[in-house]
Amino acid sequence: MHDHEHTWITTPITPGILRGALDLERTAHGVLPHRLPARARAQCADGQLAMAESQPSGVRLVFRTRATAVELDTLPTKRVYAGAPPRPDGVYDLLVDGRPAGRGTVTGGRTLFIDMSSGTSDHRPGPVGTLRFTRLPERDKTVEIWLPHNETTELVALRTDAPVDPAPEPERAVWLHHGSSISHGSDAESPTTTWPALAAALGGVELINLGLGGSALLDPFTARAVRDTPADLISIKIGINLVNTDLMRLRAFTPAVHGFLDTVREGRPTTPLLVVSPILCPIHEDTPGPSAPDPAALAAGRLRFRAAGDPAERAGGKLTLTTIRDELSRVVTQRAADDPNLHYLDGRALYGEADSAELPLPDNIHPDAATHRRIGERFAALAFADGGPLSSPPAKARADERGRGPMSGR
Known part of the structure; x- marks a missing residue:
């Protein structure tokens, strides 16, 4: 599953290392970031809203570490529109100390089939996948992993080859x-x-x-x-x-x-x-x-x-x-x-x-x-x-x- 030269440390995914989400729902697999709180979600049964608010636009994992390798297991939900060409896999962006340092995708995952002409949709199960970034600089740094803005993403496990600490609260507005x-x-x-x-x-x-x-x-x-x-x-x-x-x-x-x-x-x-x-x-x-x-x-x-x-x-x-x-x-x-x-x-x-x-x-x-x-x-x-x-x-x-x-x- 991954390189054996690394000794992996698994860090729980908690609000302390997540930014841009208003709520974190426990699921059978891990946690699901939401951009509206549970009370808001309970007030509207619209499927479009449920899909949109669970797509983690602007949501990112942010932490301090000396790690040179980072793995994130996720369970994405891929959208397929009837009659339309297949959509590309959602993109993850890696930032190191605020600068772009890599990009990746996760295959597999659940599928949501949407028929826009009939207004119907249908969920199908699928496997967890792994995002992997290696050869990061071996020094203390802030690592950000921005989740795909248009792909619902359950976070299953975060692994690194060095310990992880929450990043300090930003000074910025x-x-x-x-x-x-x-x-x-x-x-x-x-x-x-x-x-x-x-x-x-x-x-x-x-x-x-x-x-x-x-x-x-x-x-x-x-x-x-x-x-x-x-x-x-x-x-x-x-x-x-x-x-x-x-x-x-x-x-x-x-x-x-x-x-x-x-x-x-x-x-x-x-x-x-x-x-x-x-x-x-x-x-x-x-x-x-x-x-x-x-x-x-x-x-x-x-x-x-x-x-x-x-x-x-x-x-x-x-x-x-x-x-x-x-x-x-x-x-x-x-x-x-x-x-x-x-x-x-x-x-x-x-x-x-x-x-x-x-x-x-x-x-x-x-x-x-x-x-x-x-x-x-x-x-x-x-x-x-x-x-x-x-x-x-x-x-x-x-x-x-x-x-x-x-x-x-x-």
Whole structure:
């Protein structure tokens, strides 16, 4: 199974060596990181949400060690979409002292078969696999293993050839971001190259990514998770999923935005809070949802989306991205009169008309790897730079405001 020249030490996987997760569930095989707490998960039976929040975007093992070899046994869940080409295995990124030092995948695992046309899915069992990194520098160092952003991953065992200690708590500001599949990392090449991970690295902040594919729907339980999670800086990207799912009309949208922000402010009254509207998505700028797979593309073995709504229904309150941006801008302006730490960013500043002409969205909704990089660089420049809405507060204010949270009892 592994090299016999190493004397292996097995270290329990506990919250003390895990960052970016809000909950750790014990399973028959090991532990499963979650990005929403159990109480939130109990309030929604939606399979898409369950899949998204259990995919560990931004979740990483972080520890100090002299080890030159590291092995991680995991049980991944691979997704297979009926009629679509097979998806590549989820990618793990290794960082040593903050610098990229390797990349790997784990084969095997469970399979989740999804039929988008019938809306059904089916789980099949599979074996545990092993991720292996060797020839690491033989010195004290901080090792980070970023889990696949788009692949549910049960953690079974961590083995090293030298002892492991938890890394000290980071001095950097903690940035919590909530958004849709684009924030989750859809179609990025790896977990450290999703746009939020890139932006966090450029901004010198510690990421908690609550980007939930298909599930940024102004859910009250998500607002409470944001409120109750210690963070120094918060951003919330709202819009595309409400159009994709055709979930609510304008009459419900505006109070839901206010309610979400009210809930966050109950626990984080003065934390810098940035509301981000959708990036440009031409199919839905002026055409409501729902989004539907394009049958012609599926027949050719590709997944592309089209807008299945009727522009005439905007008069009845159906949401488009244009409507949502106008309303978010208005709501934030209204609230900012009493909330000087609340800010708005038009998502088209991250990806707009010129970007769409140069780097079109391959499936009409999700950016590719190059576009993730551009969005991450733009967000860091607009939000984290000196004078930006999320430029770091002083350490004293951070400690007072951060408080304690669900997994901070370390």
